[in-house]
Amino acid sequence: xxxxxxxxxxxxxxxxxxxxxxxxxxxxxxxxxxxxxxxxxxxxxxxxxxxxxxxxxxxxxxxxxxxxxxxxxxxxxxxxxxxxxxxxxxxxxxxxxxxxxxxxxxxxxxxxxxxxxxxxxxxxxxxxxxxxxxxxxxxxxxxxxxxxxxxxxxxxxxxxxxxxxxxxxxxxxxxxxxxxxxxxxxxxxxxxxxxxxxxxxxxxxxxxxxxxxxxxxxxxxxxxxxxxxxxxxxxxxxxxxxxxxxxxxxxxxxxxxxxxxxxxxxxxxxxxxxxxxxxxxxxxxxxxxxxxxxxxxxxxxxxxxxxxxxxx
Amino acid sequence: xxxxxxxxxxxxxxxxxxxxxxxxxxxxxxxxxxxxxxxxxxxxxxxxxxxxxxxxxxxxxxxxxxxxxxxxxxxxxxxxxxxxxxxxxxxxxxxxxxxxxxxxxxxxxxxxxxxxxxxxxxxxxxxxxxxxxxxxxxxxxxxxxxxxxxxxxxxxxxxxxxxxxxxxxxxxxxxxxxxxxxxxxxxxxxxxxxxxxxxxxxxxxxxxxxxxxxxxxxxxxxxxxxxxxxxxxxxxxxxxxxxxxxxxxxxxxx
Amino acid sequence: xxxxxxxxxxxxxxxxxxxxxxxxxxxxxxxxxxxxxxxxxxxxxxxxxxxxxxxxxxxxxxxxxxxxxxxxxxxxxxxxxxxxxxxxxxxxxxxxxxxxxxxxxxxxxxxxxxxxxxxxxxxxxxxxxxxxxxxxxxxxxxxxxxxxxxxxxxxxxxxxxxxxxxxxxxxxxxxxxxxxxxxxxxxxxxxxxxxxxxxxxxxxxxxxxxxxxxxxxxxxxxxxxxxxxxxxxxxxxxxxxxxxxxxxxxxxxxxxxxxxxxxxxxxxxxxxxxxxxx
Numbered sequence: 034x035x036x037x038x039x040x041x042x043x044x045x046x047x048x049x050x051x052x053x054x055x056x057x058x059x060x061x062x063x064x065x066x067x068x069x070x071x072x073x074x075x076x077x078x079x080x081x082x083x084x085x086x087x088x089x090x091x092x093x094x095x096x097x098x099x100x101x102x103x104x105x106x107x108x109x110x111x112x113x114x115x116x117x118x119x120x121x122x123x124x125x126x127x128x129x130x131x132x133x134x135x136x137x138x139x140x141x142x143x144x145x146x147x148x149x150x151x152x153x154x155x156x157x158x159x160x161x162x163x164x165x166x167x168x169x170x171x172x173x174x175x176x177x178x179x180x181x182x183x184x185x186x187x188x189x190x191x192x193x194x195x196x197x198x199x200x201x202x203x204x205x206x207x208x209x210x211x212x213x214x215x216x217x218x219x220x221x222x223x224x225x226x227x228x229x230x231x232x233x234x235x236x237x238x239x240x241x242x243x244x245x246x247x248x249x250x251x252x253x254x255x256x257x258x259x260x261x262x263x264x265x266x267x268x269x270x271x272x273x274x275x276x277x278x279x280x281x282x283x284x285x286x287x288x289x290x291x292x293x294x295x296x297x298x299x300x301x302x303x304x305x306x307x308x309x310x311x312x313x314x315x316x317x318x319x320x321x322x323x324x325x326x327x328x329x330x331x332x333x334x335x336x337x338x339x340x341x342x343x344x345x
Numbered sequence: 346x347x348x349x350x351x352x353x354x355x356x357x358x359x360x361x362x363x364x365x366x367x368x369x370x371x372x373x374x375x376x377x378x379x380x381x382x383x384x385x386x387x388x389x390x391x392x393x394x395x396x397x398x399x400x401x402x403x404x405x406x407x408x409x410x411x412x413x414x415x416x417x418x419x420x421x422x423x424x425x426x427x428x429x430x431x432x433x434x435x436x437x438x439x440x441x442x443x444x445x446x447x448x449x450x451x452x453x454x455x456x457x458x459x460x461x462x463x464x465x466x467x468x469x470x471x472x473x474x475x476x477x478x479x480x481x482x483x484x485x486x487x488x489x490x491x492x493x494x495x496x497x498x499x500x501x502x503x504x505x506x507x508x509x510x511x512x513x514x515x516x517x518x519x520x521x522x523x524x525x526x527x528x529x530x531x532x533x534x535x536x537x538x539x540x541x542x543x544x545x546x547x548x549x550x551x552x553x554x555x556x557x558x559x560x561x562x563x564x565x566x567x568x569x570x571x572x573x574x575x576x577x578x579x580x581x582x583x584x585x586x587x588x589x590x591x592x593x594x595x596x597x598x599x
Numbered sequence: 600x601x602x603x604x605x606x607x608x609x610x611x612x613x614x615x616x617x618x619x620x621x622x623x624x625x626x627x628x629x630x631x632x633x634x635x636x637x638x639x640x641x642x643x644x645x646x647x648x649x650x651x652x653x654x655x656x657x658x659x660x661x662x663x664x665x666x667x668x669x670x671x672x673x674x675x676x677x678x679x680x681x682x683x684x685x686x687x688x689x690x691x692x693x694x695x696x697x698x699x700x701x702x703x704x705x706x707x708x709x710x711x712x713x714x715x716x717x718x719x720x721x722x723x724x725x726x727x728x729x730x731x732x733x734x735x736x737x738x739x740x741x742x743x744x745x746x747x748x749x750x751x752x753x754x755x756x757x758x759x760x761x762x763x764x765x766x767x768x769x770x771x772x773x774x775x776x777x778x779x780x781x782x783x784x785x786x787x788x789x790x791x792x793x794x795x796x797x798x799x800x801x802x803x804x805x806x807x808x809x810x811x812x813x814x815x816x817x818x819x820x821x822x823x824x825x826x827x828x829x830x831x832x833x834x835x836x837x838x839x840x841x842x843x844x845x846x847x848x849x850x851x852x853x854x855x856x857x858x859x860x861x862x863x864x865x866x867x868x869x870x871x872x873x874x875x876x877x
Contacts, residue, residue, distance in 0.1 A: 075524035076495070189388065216521075218387045218551035219595050226599070245524060248599055289529035292554035292596075297529035301494065402770055422774075429772035441763040446785055459772045502767075509771070 036066035036104060036206045036239065038087060043099035045082050045091065052306035056082040058263045059099070061331070064256075066206065069233055069240040071254035071271065073247060075286075077302045079263040084209045084243045088126055089116045122152045125205040129212035131192035135184035141168075141195060142180035148202040163202075171198040171228070190221045197228055201238065208232070209241045214249055222249065229253055247290060251275045259283050262303050262313040269337030279339045281318045312342070346545040347432075347513050348375040352398050352408035354391075368394045369405075370569035378512065379543040383560030383577070385553055385592070391569040392549045393437075396515040399547065400432050401425055413512060430460060433506040437518040439498035443490045449501055450486040456509050475504040479534050496527035500534060507538055515547045520555070532559060553596040557581070565589050613857035616850050624670035631664040635821040644837055653843050656829060662843055668821040669844065673803055674851065676733065676816075680806075681798040683741045685791065688748025695749070696756030697779060706749070713746035722805060726814040736815055740802055748794055752787060759786050789863055796859025800852035807848060823847055 045057040056079040064070040074080040085091050087101055087108060101108040103124075108116070120126070128134040136144055142164055149160035161180070168176035171194045184192060193213065200208050210229070214222045226249060232238055244250055250257055254271040259280065267280040278284045285298040300317040303309055309316060311326040318325070324342040331338045332345055354369040369391045376382040386392040398405045401417065409418045417428065436442045443452045450472065457468045476483050479500040490498060499519060506514060516535070520528035532555075539546060550556050556563055557577055564574040565588065573586045584590045623630070632652075639659035647654050653662035695706035722739040729735035759765065759782070768778055803823070809815035810824030811831075823844040830840035 075526060219553065219592070219599070220387050223595050223599060247525065252599065286526060289526045290554070291528075291552060291558045295529050295532060295555075295558050297533050298526040299530075301496065301527075400770065402766065426772045426774070429770065434767075434770045436763055436767065438763060442767050444764045444768075444782060444786075455768065455773075456771050459768075459777065505771075 038064045038066075038207065038239070038241070039102040040064075040083070040086075041100045041102065043083070043086065043101060044097070045079075045086055046096045047092070048094045048096065049306075053096075054305045055308055056263055056305055057086070058308075060263075060265055062258055062265060062268065064239065064241055066239045067237045068255040069229070069242060069253055071242045071244065071250040071257045072260055073244060073250050073257055074260035075245050075302060077262070077305060078260040079305065080243050080245075080260050081211060083260075084126075084211050084241060087207075087209060087241070088120055088124060089113075090126075118152075121148060121205070122203045123205050124207040124209065125200040125203070127196050127200040127208060127210040127213060129215050131184075131189065131196050134196060135192060137183065137185055139183075140180070141182050141184060141187070144184075145180075145195070145199055145202065148199055152203055167198045167202050168195075171195070173198070189217065190224050193217065193221065193225055194228060197225075197232070201232065201236075204236065205238065207239045207241065209243070211243045212245070213242070214244065214246045222246070225249075226253060247275070247287065248292075259286075262308060263305060264313060264340065265331065265338075266314065266340045267337065268331075273335070274337060279334060279337065279344065280314075280341050281320050282314045285317075312340075346376055346378045346413060347399065347547075348411040349373055349399050350409040350411070352395065352410075353406045354394060354398055354403065355406055367569050369398060372408075372566070372569070372571045374547075374564050374571060374574060376513070376545040376547055378545050379539060380561045381539070381546040381548050381559055382574075383556035383563045384547060384549045384566055385551065385556050385563060386566030387551055389568075390566045392566045393517050395566065396434065396517050396547055396549050400434055400515055402434070430456075430509040431511050432513045432515075433509060433511040434515040434517060435499075435502055435506055435519045438522050439495050439502055440490065440522075442502050443498065445490050447489070448486065449488055449490070449493070452490075453486070453501065453505055453508070456505060460509070471508060472504075475508050478507070478537070479504045480530075494527075495523050496530060499523065499527075499531050503531070503534055503538070507542070510542065511544060513545045513547070515549070517549045518551070521550065521552070528555075535559075553592060565592065610857055610861040613854040614861070617854040617858050620670055620847070620851055620854070621674060623667050624674050627664075627667040627671055631661075631667045633661040633664040635660060635665040635668040637661070644833065646837070647839065654837070654839055656826070656840055657833060662826075662840065665821040665826060666823070666843055666847060669823045669826060670847070672816060672820060672822045673806070673824070673848070676736070676806060677799045677802040677851075680737055680740045680802045681795055683737065684744045684748055684798055685795055687741060687745040688794075689752050689787070689791065691745070692749040692752025693756055693779065693783065696753035697760060697775070697783065703753075707753075710746045710749050710753075713742070714750070716743070718743045719805075719808070722809060723812065723814060726809060731814055731817050733816070736806065736809065739809075740805055744798065744801070748798075751790060751794065755787055755790055756783055759783055792859050792863045796855045799855050803848055803851055 040060050040062045043057055043060040047054040047056060060083070072080045072083055082091070086097065089108060089111070091097065097109055142161065145164040145167060146157065146160035149155040149163050150157065155163065165176045165180055168179055173179045173191055173194055179187070184195070187195065213225050217225065229240060230253065233240065242250065242254060251271055256269065257271045257274050258265050258268040259282065260266070261282050267274065267278065267283045274283070275287065278287055288294045288296045289298055298317060303313060303316070311328055315321050315325045320343065322342065329340050329342045329345060331340050334344045350373050352369055352372050356366045356368050358364045358366070372395055374382060384392050384395065394403065397403045399410065401410065409416060411417070412428070412432065420428065453472045454468050462468060472486070473483055481497060481500050481504070485493060485497065493501070520531050523531060535546070538544060548556060548559055560577055562574060562576050563580050564571050565586070566572070567588050573580070573584070573589050580589065581593065584593055637660060639655065641659070642651070642655050643657055643659040645651055645655040651661050651663065653666065655661055656665070691706055695703040721743050725739035725742065726735050729738065765778060765782060768782065806815050806822070807824030807827060810822055811828045813828070816822035816825050826844040827841060834841040
């Protein structure tokens with residue numbers, strides 16, 4: 034039952050008119066099966082790319098190297114038909130922005146049933162029953178009525194729940210959730226949190242949570258990977274990481290939150306096209322030394338891994 | 346600085362405006378110079394609408410607005426134009442707040458053009474000063490909005506709003522589309538501006554933690570009504586309404 | 600990179616062709632070897648020769664000279680007509696789109712009526728009833744095409760009106776006139792350029808068709824459409840009488856559209872602010 038996902042030296046770049054975007058640089062990470070792993074980062078950190086890589090949904094102009102291992106298969110090497118069979122059924126995706134992720138011209142029922150008829154090979158009648166059951170399970174009240182509605186007739190929270198319902202429809206091994214709380218207010222955010230918690234308790238689903246919402250990651254995740262400029266700068270058990278962050282970026286990020294000190298981090302993250310040499314965080318780091326002109330490696334510290342010369 | 350009494354606004358949709366939605370229901374609040382009133386509500390509570398009503402960007406159905414001692418409820422468009430320099434708004438999405446066809450310099454010069462100042466040299470000097478204040482490099486002036494980050498754009502918007510030297514600034518979720526670290530930077534700039542010029546702020550948000558950190562008083566908005574308003578400390582210690590207690594719970598115990 | 604170069608070669612070629620056409624129109628009095636209406640009865644239907652580079656038509660008129668003078672008429676009229684259509688369509692589109700309300704409803708009604716009328720028939724009706732001549736032609740062409748313009752412009756204005764930065768300018772104190780002048784009109788530029796250039800091409804074709812039917816430019820006016828009409832009887836034996844003006848129309852329509860495309864690309868600023876978030 035070992036269905037962990039392992040990233041080995043994953044490097045993803047994109048060729049664009051402005052230059053080569055190095056979105057992920059030699060990332061090594063293991064996401065344990067049946068647990069919730071969080072990839073935490075801000076805009077320009079490269080976190081969305083990781084989720085898309087696992088699903089094989091990267092755009093055409095990509096250059097990928099390294100491997101993504103799942104049940105002894107390298108997902109990057111899988112031919113498209115096999116990858117297609119995997120998507121939705123074994124590894125499912127909950128995209129960000131419920132407003133644009135749902136098809137406005139199909140009813141809720143049609144979209145949900147599609148999951149069952151396409152992958153599950155169910156016939157329309159069965160699919161309808163299973164869809165309604167799924168809607169009920171995700172607290173979409175009056176599932177029969179919702180089944181015939183269109184997505185724009187649902188509230189923001191309902192749409193988010195629908196996306197999760199669609200994602201987990203086929204009882205996948207893995208759910209990759211891309212910014213599930215983006216643009217949602219506090220009440221909805223709490224609902225999403227409860228949704229994922231329920232998921233974790235009722236099934237053996239592994240969840241890969243990609244988010245910039247630190248509080249969500251803190252409450253929900255078992256392991257957290259902090260991403261900065263395409264590299265993992267700190268990773269470890271969520272509780273310990275948030276209680277006592279080691280990397281200066283993690284520290285700065287946590288302190289910048291409104292319910293903490295709201296202390297600004299000076300400067301801006303580097304452009305992924307023009308990455309600085311050495312430690313990527315050096316230009317903004319108050320604790321920098323001469324050593325930082327070289328990129329540090331990930332070191333084990335107190336049961337976590339940190340990429341900083343302070344701990345070398 | 347600004348006092349708003351019993352504002353009500355109903356929106357009508359449909360060809361003959363038959364479907365009516367009560368967006369703001371008999372809301373009243375006041376903000377003093379140099380102070381910040383945090384307005385918190387969830388989506389659909391009417392908080393953004395209330396902000397715009399206070400600035401008379403949308404006409405209200407009933408109610409009185411007293412700005413700097415003057416009753417402006419019935420001011421004409423021309424009277425309002427002169428007043429616009431004293432009351433400004435900062436929007437939620439910095440990426441759509443500026444005309445994509447203008448350079449940053451042109452967008453920054455708009456307030457001056459609109460209010461009759463034509464001397465190019467003076468305008469350029471002022472723009473430079475404001476850019477320094479918000480922490481932006483003047484080399485950004487020649488660029489266009491799509492070349493700047495969200496945080497940079499929001500600073501440009503702040504610089505532009507401040508260049509008119511307003512007495513009252515409505516902040517409509519100014520950081521909800523920005524990253525955590527950038528949010529902290531923007532809040533710092535806004536703090537500095539308030540300290541320097543004594544501007545009254547109406548800080549609209551759905552993030553209670555943020556409002557708590559930034560506001561002197563907090564007003565809770567629910568379904569178009571302001572159900573409670575208290576100084577920040579008091580609100581946390583002795584919330585009066587049920588909804589307030591639920592809201593506090595959602596944040597403190599998240 | 601190769602694709603970009605190839606494309607710009609096409610655009611440059613189009614610009615050159617357009618320039619040549621406009622130059623010949625302007626310089627026609629200087630460079631035309633003969634008076635376009637000069638009839639040379641003993642030199643009718645001559646093939647291409649040294650004396651007449653493109654031969655002569657059934658009345659002995661030099662084809663090349665007629666083409667050059669025809670350029671004046673065709674291009675000049677087409678641009679004028681396209682301008683009129685643009686002015687009418689844009690003003691009504693802006694008024695309806697920006698101010699909305701009852702005015703918009705009424706204007707939309709008008710647009711729907713005009714768009715519903717069959718273009719060619721309307722043109723024939725107007726030109727026919729008002730009598731042939733440039734003025735009625737201008738009226739006919741403008742009245743049949745302003746509605747489509749107006750509808751597109753209205754749509755664009757509606758879109759721009761809702762943008763956040765418009766609200767921003769209003770909050771800074773901008774009046775409707777200011778907003779229309781500095782924000783709405785410039786943002787319409789992209790669409791207008793394309794609409795205008797397509798319109799010029801369509802007008803040339805419409806005029807040619809009307810002339811072919813005898814309702815457009817009247818002979819002996821040297822107009823490309825008229826030349827095609829004249830040539831229709833003879834073109835089996837003397838195809839150059841048809842091909843020459845036909846190619847000119849093709850060259851004009853094609854080059855002006857390509858140039859319009861290039862201008863739009865050159866001046867269009869990335870409207871979308873959707874940045875890629877990695």
